[in-house]
Amino acid sequence: MTLDEKIKALKADIKAQRDKLSADQISLRNLVEKAESDEDLAKAKDARGKVDGLKEEIRKNEETLALYEEALNGDGKKKPAGKRNKNNDPEQNERRQAIIDYVRSKGLKRSKALKFEKTDEGTFVVVGKRDITPTTDGVTSTVAAPTIPDAISYTPLRDLQTVVDLKPFTTVFQATTKKGSYPTVANATTKMATVAELAANPAMAKPNFNDIDWTVETYRQALPVSQESLDDSEIDLMGLISTNADQIKLNTTNDAVASVLKTFTAQAVASLDDLKLVNNTKLDPAYARTLVVTQSFYQWLDTVKDNNGRYLLQDSIISPSGKVVFGIPVVVVSDETLGVAGEAHAFLGDIKRAVLFANRADFMIRWVDDNIYGQYLQAGMRFGVAKADENAGYFLTYTAPASSSSSTPSK
Incomplete structure (x- = not known):
């Protein structure tokens, strides 16, 4: 041939x-x-x-x-006659x-x-x-670019963010109506008196009941997702979107609880002694203690030392953050949860007595919409949050002393 x-x-x-x-x-x-x-x-x-x-x-x-x-x-x-090699x-x-x-x-x-x-x-x-000039005559990765593949990953890496759920720390009950009241009873402050023989019994003080009014609000969102994107995606796209919706719901409840925590009596602290003053004298001993701190407030706590040079924060396996101070569990949230970035805030007190969480409904729904050839993911919650006990805690703000960037060591 x-x-x-x-x-x-x-x-x-x-x-x-x-x-x-x-x-x-x-x-x-x-x-x-x-x-x-x-x-x-x-x-x-x-x-x-x-x-x-x-x-x-x-x-x-x-x-x-x-x-x-x-x-x-x-x-x-x-070759044509005019172009033959001469x-x-x-x-x-x-x-x-x-x-x-x-x-x-x-x-x-x-x-x-x-x-x-x-x-x-x-x-x-x-x-x-x-004569060959390697830089111009050689085969480089630029010349061979059409044959060199790009490595592409189709599994997105979610940004790391530690988010503490504040809802379990509150008093949570299942609401069956849109609004109502929740009774609480104050601690008894009276005492018995001595009585002579056969004398009539003095009257006993009645329990002091308080009603906490609460109202349920509805929070919901929906996201349309095309069926083509679900079919062609290399990952479980709807699973990823559902996880994202769960994070949005957590942000919503945290914001509601934090909004109540910020309404408690404000207290400025500039040293560890100021923090001890609130814990020892202002907060009734009957209340349980939890310290919800922002990252900036935690940074201050984590650097405070006593006169012997020992850090005040101690390790703990029962604290959400793994740390305790004065035996109080420490819960760390972002600065934005209780304020803005850079502000050092904290709530010290009994959160369960402080915040009432009326849970009405929590749902995640998927359904097919034939008008758009896709699916809708709807996430929603119905709940109400109210302040339960005005005396159950204090909202702290730390400001470094003008003469020093750290607090005065504890005595």
Whole structure:
């Protein structure tokens, strides 16, 4: 078979392969669009592998065709008369003809005019040498960019953020109506008196009941998600969106609880002694203690030392933050939860007595909407938050003394 015949046959093969590639790509798209199960997706992946294999075959055939055409164009008979090589160097002409004969004979006809070089890949003809500038003539990653793939990950990495759920620290009860009241009883402050024999019994003080009024509010949002995005995503897209909705719900309840904590009696602290004063004298001993601190307030606590150089914060396995101070569990929240970035705030007191959380409903709903060919994810809550006991805690604000950036050591 002559070189012309080979070129003609190879072009016909390439055309047939390209036609088949076009049909296979259409078939692959149909498989992907109609995939409803893991088995369907597996079939689609097999079809994609065949498409990739066919593309590789076409590429190799095109390279072979280019080689054939280059060899054919090297023959002076195929060039126009005005563009024939006018080199009259016999040695160079002999070498050129030897290369042509070598290519046409598929390496069987070798002339002494040719120089061969052996490598690990095989034996090659050294066609010619010239001065080479590596920076301009070499193959760099920029030149080979079309063949170098980009590594793409389809699983998003969620930003790290430690969020403490404040709701469990409050008094949570299941509300059955939109609004109502919740009774509390104050601690008894009276005492008995001595009575003479057979004297009438003095009256006992009645319990002091207080009603806490609460009202349920509705919080809800919905997000439309196209069915195409759910089908074509490499990850569980609806699962990711549901997780995001849970975080939004947590932010909502935390904000509601924090809004109540910020309404308690304000107390400025500039030293550890000021913190002790609130804990020891202002807060009734009957109340349980929890210290909810912002990151900036925690930074101050974490650097305070006593006169012996020991840090006041101690390790604890029962505290949410793993730390206690004066035996009080410490809960760390972001600065924005109780104020703004950079502000050092804290709530010291009995959160369960301080905040009432009326829980009415908590739901997450998915449904299909045929008008948009997609799904809706609706998240919602109905709850109410109220201050339960005015004396159950204090809202603290730390300000560093003007003369020092840290507090005075505890005595």
